[in-house]
Amino acid sequence: MMPERLHSVQVVPKGITMIKRSVAAIPSPPRRGTVKYARWVAEHCSAGDKVLNIGAGRNLSGALDPILHRDCFIVGIDPDDTVHENETLHERYQQSMEDFAEDHEGEFDLAFSVYVLEHVSQPESFVAACARVLQPGGKLFALTMNKYQYFGFITWAATRVGVSEWLLAKVKDRQRIEAYHFPTEYRLNSIPRLTRMLDDAGFDSVEFRCFDAPRTYQSYLPSRSRGVSNLYTKVVYASRLPWLMGHISFCAVRGGATTPATPPPDGR
Numbered sequence: 001m002m003p004e005r006l007h008s009v010q011v012v013p014k015g016i017t018m019i020k021r022s023v024a025a026i027p028s029p030p031r032r033g034t035v036k037y038a039r040w041v042a043e044h045c046s047a048g049d050k051v052l053n054i055g056a057g058r059n060l061s062g063a064l065d066p067i068l069h070r071d072c073f074i075v076g077i078d079p080d081d082t083v084h085e086n087e088t089l090h091e092r093y094q095q096s097m098e099d100f101a102e103d104h105e106g107e108f109d110l111a112f113s114v115y116v117l118e119h120v121s122q123p124e125s126f127v128a129a130c131a132r133v134l135q136p137g138g139k140l141f142a143l144t145m146n147k148y149q150y151f152g153f154i155t156w157a158a159t160r161v162g163v164s165e166w167l168l169a170k171v172k173d174r175q176r177i178e179a180y181h182f183p184t185e186y187r188l189n190s191i192p193r194l195t196r197m198l199d200d201a202g203f204d205s206v207e208f209r210c211f212d213a214p215r216t217y218q219s220y221l222p223s224r225s226r227g228v229s230n231l232y233t234k235v236v237y238a239s240r241l242p243w244l245m246g247h248i249s250f251c252a253v254r255g256g257a258t259t260p261a262t263p264p265p266d267g268r
């Protein structure tokens, strides 16, 4: 997946620590965002790697075939009991990320999550736990919604004033909600906030790849708003504004990787 480079790499100063950050947009709205994201994750997986699927549930958001084909050892965790129905995992734990990290320090080459960050209630301890389970140089991937876009903003605002469940019941049928719904928190859902949290947790760099997927948002919106939603997508792509696109995905690299020592010059 080759993102269009819209912003060059920036260093974000914060106190005495720094994280290298790049922000880009995936060139056009993908038809299946989860598959596109899974391909990106898979590019960083090698056979035999130990990979953690955070908040795995039943993988209902989409098949993760590109990752599954890499012959990695996949561990899934989720506080919800649906993790026991997930057939793509080699090992599973019904635990939160925070609890799981206590006993699994530095065990994983890569960790990823799909539509989990918007449900996390304790953002600092969650991100710290993600860093803790990774080896130095290990990678954390996530796919989530952006608070600074109309769909994310409406959900964030409804969550803050306590009407998100009521609003959801107005736009989705009860059966669908019961089959696949978790309360929203929206505490890790913008590029600036994620950058700060990842920096605090000891990540060295983060690459954001954003996209806008109007069909996803439209399934929650009145049909007469479709034109506006399509127009919004055109504007953010034409104006090169990944910060205002509805979906955020990222790859962050944990610090602490040792650089191989430079070999001494010949004859010494």
Ligand SMILES: C[S@@+](CC[C@H](N)C(=O)[O-])C[C@H]1O[C@@H](n2cnc3c(N)ncnc32)[C@H](O)[C@@H]1O
Binding pocket: 054, 055, 056, 057, 058, 059, 060, 061, 062, 077, 078, 079, 080, 095, 096, 097, 098, 113, 114, 115, 116, 119, 120, 121, 126, 182
């Ligand atoms: C919308 S579901 C996504 C499930 C799955 N990744 C998928 O794509 O179908 C969000 C999941 O995040 C899990 N979750 C929320 N907070 C979590 C935490 N602190 N640690 C691990 N999982 C968490 C929920 O239990 C839920 O299964």
